Amino acid sequence: MTTHLRILAAGPSSTIQDRGRVGYQRYGVSVAGAADPLLHAAANILVGNRPDAGAVEFALAGDSLTVEGGPARVAVAADVAVTVDDQPVPAWTSLRLRDGQTLRVGPLRSGMRGYWAVQGGFAIQPVLGSVATHVRSRLGGLDGGLLKAGDRLPLALDEAPDQGEATLDPSLLPARGGTLRVVLGPQQExxxxxxxxxxxGEEFTVSHEADRMGCRLNGPAIEHARGFNITSDGIPLGAIQVPGTGQPIALMADRQTTGGYPKIACLVGPDVAALAQKRPGDRLRFRAVEAEEAQRIHARHRETLDALPGLRRSAGGFDLHDSTRLLGFNLIDGAVTGWD
Incomplete structure (x- = not known):
């Protein structure tokens, strides 16, 4: 029997993502891919996968799933509470689950998106070289849609080997601030x-109209000089369009391939992920950098991604039922009263 993960409950926006469908935008195919490549890579590295392998991206709240078949190794990269068979286990640490065990990933305590990966990845047929889900065009992933209760995700690895587990300290990852760097243009005139x-110069707020396609920002109206329509041209990742309302829209991983509103600026690559982690109501500002500085930022980000395997540390043999581990948790639900 091929090992599967059966989804018991899915988060509101859980999809399978990898690095994206690169090279097809010229044909009208959106790239998709992980909204936060750094956290996506961290989840994969914890289970020994390639950094760009397919993993599950969730927003605001995670998923609940049960292993069917042989043991499976998973890891969650997010600021969340995680349980196995209702017992607390750490995020940012790989876990070997036996047949029938249930993993639950709770609501995010910070940020907007998190990831969980499984050792060996998913046995899903790529579409145009990628398993990334693009929901609007129904490409990739599991039938091109959001994960839902009852889905069964086939695994490429029938049985995760019995080995030591890995952990990663998220405090070692670069912090995301409230100022996002942009290169002005290509239509700043x-x-x-x-x-x-x-x-x-002004502050903007993330609106409730924000998803994997784009993020509309609320703030001062940005005044046009030559109208707000241009001949449609290509939309790069992080392009910031300004329609007639004067309110900017940043285009994200699931962006359309072309657009006809002028683009005031483009986010520097790593800061696209920073914006993808902001929730409605979060405040931010923009800072312009020259193209040369943007290239240096990209180079440093690439170095950070390349260095992720070196941040992984041994977690030893993780035993869910180890008595010392269990004594480290408060297993009483409700108020606790003590005496001096």
Whole structure:
């Protein structure tokens, strides 16, 4: 029997993602891929996968799943509570689950998105070289859609080997701040000096109209100088369009391939992920950098990704029922009263 993970309950926006469907945007195919490549890579590295292997991205709240078949090794990269058979286990640590055991990933305590990966990845047929899910076009993933209760995810590895587990300290990862770096253009001439000053000098708030396709921001209206329509051209990751409302829209992983609103700026790559981790109501500002600095930022980000395997540490043989481990938790639910 092929080992599967059966989804008992799915988060509101859980999908399978890898590095994305690269090379097909010219044909009208959206790239998709992980909204936060750093956390996506961390989850994969914890279970010994390639950093860009397919893993599950969830938003706001995670998934509950049961192993069917041989043992499976999983890891969760997110600030969440995790349980196995209702017993607390650590995030950022790989776990070998036996047939019939249930993993539950709770709501995110911080950030907007998290990831869980399984050793060996999923036995899912790639579409145009990628298993990334693009829901609007129904490409990739499991039938092109969001994960839902009852789905069975086939695993490429029938039985995870019995080996020591790995852990990673998330405090070693780069912090994400409230100022996002951009390179102005390619159509900054479509905006007045006052519009550019408002974009770079004022504060914006993430609106509730934010998903994997785009993130609409609320703030001061950005004034156009030459109207708000251009001949449609390509949309790079992190492009910031400004429609007639004057409110900017940052285009994210599931963005459309072309667009006809002028683009005031483009987010520097790592800061696209920083925006993807912000929740509605979060505040942010923009800071312009030159192309040369943006290239240096990209190079440092690539070095961070390449260095992730070196941050992984041995967690030893993790035993869910180890008595010392259990004594480290407060297993009483409710108020606890003590005496001096």
């Amino acid at each position: 479509y905006f007045t000096a006052a519009g550019l000053a408002a974009f770079l």
